Amino acid sequence: xxxxxxxxxxxxxxxxxxxxxxxxxxxxxxxxxxxxxxxxxxxxxxxxxxxxxxxxxxxxxxxxxxxxxxxxxxxxxxxxxxxxxxxxxxxxxxxxxxxxxxxxxxxxxxxxxxxxxxxxxxxxxxxxxxxxxxxxxxxxxxxxxx
Numbered sequence: 001x002x003x004x005x006x007x008x009x010x011x012x013x014x015x016x017x018x019x020x021x022x023x024x025x026x027x028x029x030x031x032x033x034x035x036x037x038x039x040x041x042x043x044x045x046x047x048x049x050x051x052x053x054x055x056x057x058x059x060x061x062x063x064x065x066x067x068x069x070x071x072x073x074x075x076x077x078x079x080x081x082x083x084x085x086x087x088x089x090x091x092x093x094x095x096x097x098x099x100x101x102x103x104x105x106x107x108x109x110x111x112x113x114x115x116x117x118x119x120x121x122x123x124x125x126x127x128x129x130x131x132x133x134x135x136x137x138x139x140x141x142x143x144x145x146x
């Protein structure tokens with residue numbers, strides 16, 4: 001029995017070293033989801049992918065559907081991660097959110113866009129997280145969002 005445990009232990013250790021590290025963006029999304037859960041949000045979806053793009057997190061805050069864009073960086077030397085959510089990104093997220101609301105028959109619920117900035121310097125166990133609720137309004141031309 002001891003021999004079997006030793007073999008299994010060695011095998012698991014070997015597997016652990018062969019597993020590639022999780023990409024920074026994915027780690028940031030997981031950290032953002034944990035952070036939002038602690039604030040009372042209910043996370044519905046991680047990485048909702050569709051043909052036109054991806055919504056990082058879909059959550060519920062009270063009765064509001066929240067579309068969360070997570071931006072993760074190793075440092076803020078090249079600018080704050082929040083700044084990467086430019087006008088074009090906002091328009092794309094608006095279209096994706098509208099499609100999500102239609103697909104899941106949620107058009108009667110209020111919705112908003114939050115941004116979570118995650119700065120995770122190399123060697124740190126925990127990231128620095130900033131949450132920007134209601135970071136921007138739905139963006140589109142002349143009030144047309146699809």
